[in-house]
Amino acid sequence: MQASKTQIDPKQLRKSLLTWGLIAAAIIAGSQIGWGVIWREGVIRPMLNILLFFYAYLGRSFIISIAVFTILLRLLTMPLQIKQIRASKKMAALQPRLAELQKKYKGNKERLVMEQQKLYKEAGVSPLGGCLPTLIQLPIWFGLYQSINSILADTPLELMNLGKNVYAGFRAIVDIVPLQSHFLWLNLAKPDPSPFILPVLVAGTMWLQQKMITQPSSDPQQASMNQTMQIMMPLMFGYFTTQFASGLALYFVISNVVGIVIQWAIERIEGPITAEPASVAAEKEKATDGKQVRKSKR
Amino acid sequence: MGIVKKWGRYALLLLVLAVLVTGCMPGRTVSNVGWTVVTAEDGIIYTVLPTGEVLALDAEREGEVLWRYPTKKSGGGGLGCSIVQKPEENASLPLDAVYGIPALAGDLLLVTSYDQHLYAFDKKTGEIAWTFPIEEEDGALVGGVTLYDGIAYFGSSDHKVYALDLASQKLVWEKPFTTGNRVWGEPAVDEEHVYVGSMDHYVYAIDRQTGELIWKKDIGASVPGAVTLANGILFVGGVDRRLHALDARDGSELWQTEELGGWVWGEALVHQGYVYFTSLEGTLHARSVADGTPRWRPVSLDSPVRAGPVIIDGHLLLGTEAGALFVVDMEKGTRERFYTDLKGGVLSRPAVVGKMAYVGTAVGHIYALDYSRRDPLVWEYPPPKK
Numbered sequence: 001m002q003a004s005k006t007q008i009d010p011k012q013l014r015k016s017l018l019t020w021g022l023i024a025a026a027i028i029a030g031s032q033i034g035w036g037v038i039w040r041e042g043v044i045r046p047m048l049n050i051l052l053f054f055y056a057y058l059g060r061s062f063i064i065s066i067a068v069f070t071i072l073l074r075l076l077t078m079p080l081q082i083k084q085i086r087a088s089k090k091m092a093a094l095q096p097r098l099a100e101l102q103k104k105y106k107g108n109k110e111r112l113v114m115e116q117q118k119l120y121k122e123a124g125v126s127p128l129g130g131c132l133p134t135l136i137q138l139p140i141w142f143g144l145y146q147s148i149n150s151i152l153a154d155t156p157l158e159l160m161n162l163g164k165n166v167y168a169g170f171r172a173i174v175d176i177v178p179l180q181s182h183f184l185w186l187n188l189a190k191p192d193p194s195p196f197i198l199p200v201l202v203a204g205t206m207w208l209q210q211k212m213i214t215q216p217s218s219d220p221q222q223a224s225m226n227q228t229m230q231i232m233m234p235l236m237f238g239y240f241t242t243q244f245a246s247g248l249a250l251y252f253v254i255s256n257v258v259g260i261v262i263q264w265a266i267e268r269i270e271g272p273i274t275a276e277p278a279s280v281a282a283e284k285e286k287a288t289d290g291k292q293v294r295k296s297k298r
Numbered sequence: 299m300g301i302v303k304k305w306g307r308y309a310l311l312l313l314v315l316a317v318l319v320t321g322c323m324p325g326r327t328v329s330n331v332g333w334t335v336v337t338a339e340d341g342i343i344y345t346v347l348p349t350g351e352v353l354a355l356d357a358e359r360e361g362e363v364l365w366r367y368p369t370k371k372s373g374g375g376g377l378g379c380s381i382v383q384k385p386e387e388n389a390s391l392p393l394d395a396v397y398g399i400p401a402l403a404g405d406l407l408l409v410t411s412y413d414q415h416l417y418a419f420d421k422k423t424g425e426i427a428w429t430f431p432i433e434e435e436d437g438a439l440v441g442g443v444t445l446y447d448g449i450a451y452f453g454s455s456d457h458k459v460y461a462l463d464l465a466s467q468k469l470v471w472e473k474p475f476t477t478g479n480r481v482w483g484e485p486a487v488d489e490e491h492v493y494v495g496s497m498d499h500y501v502y503a504i505d506r507q508t509g510e511l512i513w514k515k516d517i518g519a520s521v522p523g524a525v526t527l528a529n530g531i532l533f534v535g536g537v538d539r540r541l542h543a544l545d546a547r548d549g550s551e552l553w554q555t556e557e558l559g560g561w562v563w564g565e566a567l568v569h570q571g572y573v574y575f576t577s578l579e580g581t582l583h584a585r586s587v588a589d590g591t592p593r594w595r596p597v598s599l600d601s602p603v604r605a606g607p608v609i610i611d612g613h614l615l616l617g618t619e620a621g622a623l624f625v626v627d628m629e630k631g632t633r634e635r636f637y638t639d640l641k642g643g644v645l646s647r648p649a650v651v652g653k654m655a656y657v658g659t660a661v662g663h664i665y666a667l668d669y670s671r672r673d674p675l676v677w678e679y680p681p682p683k684k
Contacts, residue, residue: 154438155330155395155397155412155438155440156333156397156440156482156522157331157332157333157645159522160563160578160602160604160645163537163560163561163563163578164560164578164579164602168559174518174519174536174537174538177497177519177520177537178479178480178497178520187436
C-alpha cells in the first residue's frame with residue numbers, strides 16, 4: 001500500500017490564508033472596537049449618507065436615490081454574480097455525473113462524499129460558492145432597512161438616528177430634512193396601503209429572478225428543494241413587504257429588476273444554464289473511470 | 299410522498315395568501331415604539347411606557363401601581379387579527395407610541411399618541427374619559443399638548459395645529475391652522491398667540507382666538523422640537539445645529555448661535571437671564587438671553603442628548619442616550635454624574651418635584667431619585683427581581 005501524498009496548491013493556500021486572515025482581523029476588530037460601532041460606521045452611516053447625497057443632488061426624489069444606489073450596488077457586486085452564474089453552469093453540467101455517482105455508490109455514503117468532492121475539485125466548483133452573493137446581500141438588506149427607516153424618519157426615534165448618523169460636513173441636509181416620503185399612492189416610510197401591489201411586485205420579480213438563477217438539477221430531491229425555494233422565498237418577501245416600509249419594498253423591486261436584466265445580459269453573452277445531456281455526462285464519466293483505471297494500472 | 303410534498307406546498311401557499319387577504323398583519327396597526335414619558339402631580343407619577351401602556355404610580359409607596367391602561371392583556375385573536383382594531387375599539391390594547399410629555403388638566407391626563415388620537419384619561423381611575431381623533435391621513439401626534447385657559451394646543455404630522463376646548467371637546471378655531479410640514483414640537487402659548495415650529499423651516503405665530511396667521515419666519519431649517527417663550531423672546535432649535543432667538547412680536551431674529559455639534563431638538567430652558575439647551579451630539583450650552591453670548595464652554599455629556607434640561611435644586615439635570623444622568627452647576631458649567639445605573643437611555647425630560655427626580659428610560663424603566671441623598675435611588679419600576 002502506498003501512502004498518498006497531499007499536494008498543497010500554493011494559490012489555494014494563499015487564498016485560504018487571506019480569507020482566514022480577514023475573518024480573524026474582523027473578529028479582533030469587532031471585539032476591540034465593538035460590533036455596534038463597526039456596523040454603524042462601516043455600513044449604516046456610509047449607506048445613509050450616500051442615499052441622502054443622491055437625494056440631495058438627483059432631483060430630490062427618494063425613488064431615484066434608491067434606484068441609483070441599487071444599480072451601483074448591483075454593478076459593484078456584478079463580478080460576484082458572474083462568478084455565481086458560471087459556478088451554477090458548472091454545477092448544472094455536473095448534475096448527470098453527480099446522479100451517476102449517487103447511483104453507483106448508493107450503499108457507501110463515505111465513498112460517495114469523497115467522489116463528489118473529487119468531482120467538484122476536478123471541475124473547479126464549490127457547492128456553496130453560489131451562496132456568496134446572497135450572503136453578501138444580507139448585510140446590505142439589513143443596512144438598507146435601517147438606513148431607509150432613518151432617512152424617511154417617520155417617527156422621532158428614526159429622526160434621531162438620522163440626526164446622529166449624518167456626516168458633519170454634509171451641509172445639504174439642512175435643506176432636505178424632512179425628506180419627501182410620498183411617491184404615487186405610497187408613503188415610503190410605511191407599508192403599501194393597497195396592500196397587494198407592492199407585495200405582488202416584490203414576489204413576482206423575485207420569483208422570476210430565482211427562476212433565472214436556479215440551476216437545473218438531476219437530483220429529484222435537490223430539484224424539489226429548488227422548486228420549493230423558488231416559491232417560498234418570493235412568498236416570504238412578499239409577506240415581509242406588507243410589514244416593511246414601502247421604500248424598502250421598492251428597493252427589492254428595483255434590485256430584482258436590475259438583477260433580472262444583468263442575468264439576462266450575462267446569459268446572452270455566456271449562454272443559458274443547462275445541464276449536460278446524460279449521454280455526454282456518461283461518456284465523460286466513462287472517460288474519467290478509464291483514466292482512473294489506467295492510472296491505477298500504472 | 300411526492301403528492302404529500304406537492305400538497306404541503308400548496309397548503310403553505312394558501313396559508314400565506316390567507317394572511318395576505320385577511321389583512322391580519324400586526325405590523326399594520328400598533329407597531330411603533332415610543333420612549334417613556336413621565337409627569338408628576340400630588341405624589342402620583344403618570345407615565346406612558348414605550349409599549350404604549352399608561353400607568354399611575356404611587357411615588358410615596360415605592361412606585362406601587364395605582365392603575366394601568368390597558369387593564370387586560372391584549373388578546374391574540376389567532377393570526378393577530380384582533381389588533382387590526384384601534385385602541386378605542388378594543389380596551390385591551392395599549393396605545394401606539396407616545397413621545398410627548400403627558401399634560402394634567404383638572405381630573406384629566408392628556409396623552410398624545412402616534413395612533414392619531416389625543417386621549418383624555420380619568421387620572422383617578424385610568425379609564426378613558428374621551429378621545430379626540432385626527433381624521434386626516436398621516437395625522438400622527440408626536441409632541442405633547444400645551445394647555446392655556448382650558449384649551450389644549452397641539453401640532454400633528456398632518457401639518458396642522460389644533461386648538462381643542464377640553465370642556466366641550468370641540469375645536470376652537472373654524473379650521474385647524476395649516477403649516478407646510480409636520481409639527482412635532484409643543485407650541486408655546488401666551489394670552490394672544492400660539493407659537494409653533496414646523497418641519498417646513500418656519501416658525502408661526504397664530505392668533506389664539508381665531509387661528510389666523512399673525513406672522514411667520516423662515517429660520518432656514520426644520521424645527522423638530524418645541525419652541526420656548528420667555529421674556530417676549532422665542533427660542534427655537536433647528537436641524538441647522540443652531541438655536542435661534544426670535545422677537546415674539548414680529549418674528550424678527552434677535553440672534554442665533556454659531557453652528558453647534560448637532561441638531562438642537564430638546565426644549566430650551568430659560569432661567570435668570572440665560573437660556574440652557576442641548577445639542578443632539580451630546581453637549582449642553584448656556585447663552586445670554588439678551589445677545590446669545592456663551593455663559594460657559596459647552597459641557598460634554600459623553601453621549602447624544604435628545605431632551606432639554608430641567609432644574610433640580612438649583613442645578614441643571616440632564617439624561618443621555620447612554621443611560622446616564624448628569625447635574626450641571628448653572629454658574630460654573632461644571633458637570634457631575636448623578637446616577638448612571640439606568641437601564642436604557644433617557645430620551646425625554648425627567649419630572650422634578652422638590653429634590654425628587656422621576657426619570658423614564660427608552661426601555662420602559664422608571665426611577666425615583668432623591669437628589670439630596672448620597673445613594674439617590676429611592677425606587678424603580680418595574681421593581682428589580684430579588
